[in-house]
Amino acid sequence: MAMDSGRGMMMMAFMAVLVVLISSLNATSGHVQEAAAAASSAAAKEGEEADRILSLPGQPRVPFRQFSGYVAVHEAAGRALFYWLTEAYSDPTSKPLVVWLNGGPGCSSVAYGASEEIGPFRINKTASGLYLNKFSWNTAANLLFLETPAGVGFSYSNRSSDLLDTGDRCTAEDSLEFLVRWMERFPRYKGREVYLTGESYAGHYVPQLARQIMAHNLKPKHSIINLRGIMVGNAVTDNYYDNMGTVTYWWSHAMISDRTYEQLMSTCDFRRQKESNECESVYSYAMDQEFGNIDQYNIYAPPCNSSEGSAASRRQSIRLPHRPRHGKILRQISGYDPCTEKYAETYYNRPDVQRALHANTTKIPYKWTACSEVLNRNWNDTEVSILPIYREMIAGGLRVWVFSGDVDSVVPVTATRYSLAQLKLATKIPWYPWYVKKQVGGWTEVYEGLTFATVRGAGHEVPLFKPRAALQLFKSFLRGKPLPKS
Ligand SMILES: *[C@@H]1O[C@H](CO)[C@@H](O)[C@H](O)[C@H]1NC(C)=O
Ligand SMILES: *[C@@H]1O[C@H](CO)[C@@H](O)[C@H](O)[C@H]1NC(C)=O
Ligand SMILES: *[C@@H]1O[C@H](CO)[C@@H](O)[C@H](O)[C@H]1NC(C)=O
Ligand SMILES: *[C@@H]1O[C@H](CO)[C@@H](O)[C@H](O)[C@H]1NC(C)=O
Ligand SMILES: *[C@@H]1O[C@H](CO)[C@@H](O)[C@H](O)[C@H]1NC(C)=O
Numbered sequence: 001m002a003m004d005s006g007r008g009m010m011m012m013a014f015m016a017v018l019v020v021l022i023s024s025l026n027a028t029s030g031h032v033q034e035a036a037a038a039a040s041s042a043a044a045k046e047g048e049e050a051d052r053i054l055s056l057p058g059q060p061r062v063p064f065r066q067f068s069g070y071v072a073v074h075e076a077a078g079r080a081l082f083y084w085l086t087e088a089y090s091d092p093t094s095k096p097l098v099v100w101l102n103g104g105p106g107c108s109s110v111a112y113g114a115s116e117e118i119g120p121f122r123i124n125k126t127a128s129g130l131y132l133n134k135f136s137w138n139t140a141a142n143l144l145f146l147e148t149p150a151g152v153g154f155s156y157s158n159r160s161s162d163l164l165d166t167g168d169r170c171t172a173e174d175s176l177e178f179l180v181r182w183m184e185r186f187p188r189y190k191g192r193e194v195y196l197t198g199e200s201y202a203g204h205y206v207p208q209l210a211r212q213i214m215a216h217n218l219k220p221k222h223s224i225i226n227l228r229g230i231m232v233g234n235a236v237t238d239n240y241y242d243n244m245g246t247v248t249y250w251w252s253h254a255m256i257s258d259r260t261y262e263q264l265m266s267t268c269d270f271r272r273q274k275e276s277n278e279c280e281s282v283y284s285y286a287m288d289q290e291f292g293n294i295d296q297y298n299i300y301a302p303p304c305n306s307s308e309g310s311a312a313s314r315r316q317s318i319r320l321p322h323r324p325r326h327g328k329i330l331r332q333i334s335g336y337d338p339c340t341e342k343y344a345e346t347y348y349n350r351p352d353v354q355r356a357l358h359a360n361t362t363k364i365p366y367k368w369t370a371c372s373e374v375l376n377r378n379w380n381d382t383e384v385s386i387l388p389i390y391r392e393m394i395a396g397g398l399r400v401w402v403f404s405g406d407v408d409s410v411v412p413v414t415a416t417r418y419s420l421a422q423l424k425l426a427t428k429i430p431w432y433p434w435y436v437k438k439q440v441g442g443w444t445e446v447y448e449g450l451t452f453a454t455v456r457g458a459g460h461e462v463p464l465f466k467p468r469a470a471l472q473l474f475k476s477f478l479r480g481k482p483l484p485k486s
Helices: 030-050 110-117 160-164 168-185 202-218 239-252 258-267 277-291 310-319 341-348 351-357 373-377 387-395 413-421 467-479
Strands: 066-074 079-086 097-101 121-123 130-132 142-147 194-199 227-233 323-325 328-330 399-405 427-436 439-447 450-455
Touching: 030 168, 066 168, 079 110, 079 168, 097 110, 097 202, 110 121, 110 142, 110 341, 121 341, 142 168, 160 373, 168 202, 194 202, 194 467, 202 227, 202 387, 227 467, 239 258, 239 413, 258 277, 341 351, 387 399, 399 413, 399 467, 413 450, 427 467, 439 467, 450 467
Parallel strands: 097 142, 097 194, 194 227, 227 399, 399 450
Antiparallel strands: 066 079, 079 142, 121 130, 323 328, 427 439, 439 450
16 A cells, blocks of 8 residues: 655555336336346345355354455456455354455455455465354454455456546546446345444545545435445544654654654655655655664554565565656555465465456466555555545544554554544544553544544554453444443
8 A cells, every 4th residue: 555655745357237127117017027026136146156265275264254256347458356255253143344445555355454454364374274263244244355456456447548547537437337336236235234444554545435425315316325435444544643743742742853853844744746866865865864664553562573484585675665667656554464365365376266256267467465566666656635624524424433553654543543633523522541451442422423443453454452351342332322431
């Protein structure tokens, strides 16, 4: 997730289209209607059965069902998005559908969300097997991991120029198209409660997709997507307030000197997409001379050992912010543990794993990577502020939760607090510590229309660092109840 930004930017089917024949046949007999309904449900069943995952290489036995495959989203270009559905452990038909997105832009929710954060499986160190994540979010909901936009992970476009011409807008449009067509393949999810979740640059994707769904639902003759709410973590929200909050975090956590802090505040114009050279050089000084070799995604964690593997060290160099590349400044904000993602890169490039997942069926001409540098570098459009969409979501009655792991210095808690403060929401339940297993999990405040919560001691990828607390947060969110006071 790197966003260019000059710093100013925070930086940072075949589709069983069940044509709605039936309604147009309203003059025909009930018998014909029943036959048509049975035929279309059989067709849908066939569609989803082709996507059924029997077992992944090295996978422990599990009681839930899994499906994965492609949904075409644009015929002319030949764009198809890859998804992986892990249904709930128990009673999946009564549980909501939760979509999870990672950020980047360009990073994969299979790599991060599914394999390191909220998914049921973790990949072991030799990438030869999987083991169970005890705090998987599919203990509470059906999880749909979507690799978006085309060019991320296994999602592809047959028109290669698409990878150089994508951005926030295309991501939201294709993701909506995906959801609409996916529901046709899985009719049992039609009308189901849907929640959108994600982290980091998905702070753009999730609200933008929510806005797209709300607009879709207003159009006549469309099947409605029953969107109920969204939840985002360490979310890129507003370039200006995020940048200001990030610099403030660095200073308040003693990562930079008073002098550097003052110079950043006086020379940078945090509203600009592209900062002045003078400002950039202060950023470089802070990062190169003052930060030291820390993991910026969790400032108190040991950094990944670069001797431990080429993928990890390569990733590390890509994600360093404020390193000019191709005339732009890259800033990775997808969030990940640089030590663990290389297992994913080994595992998901295995031909047997790809076969089991019904992935890469068209011989994509490049390897599967956790983040696409090409997309990241060529990201064309990015909204400067997502706050207006928060106002729309709140007005639309969606449940809106925002959380923040408080030891992340990439999209830190101060950035999120400065951004959310602009909404000027009335407080419903004043600031209090919330608990998980008798420990303070973090702090929370409930506003009219929005719940904010921190996760104490968690880095950028909250469910990776604090899995038990993250699951508590998820369950409270789904119930629509404030976090536990004890
Ligand atoms: C992309 O091209 C391959 C090979 O021609 C084809 O099999 C596939 O269906 C195309 N994908 C889409 C989404 O049209
Ligand atoms: C990884 O999983 C495989 C398959 O279950 C197993 O044979 C192997 O010993 C595991 N390796 C590690 C390091 O856990
Ligand atoms: C996106 O960027 C590419 C090259 O950087 C450019 O050719 C294309 O016109 C841009 N598209 C949009 C919609 O800005
Ligand atoms: C880094 O690798 C070296 C050599 O393999 C090892 O001695 C050291 O303990 C490792 N450090 C961490 C933090 O894993
Ligand atoms: C897809 O498969 C081809 C081999 O058929 C392989 O070379 C390529 O790396 C794979 N790409 C992805 C994205 O999995």
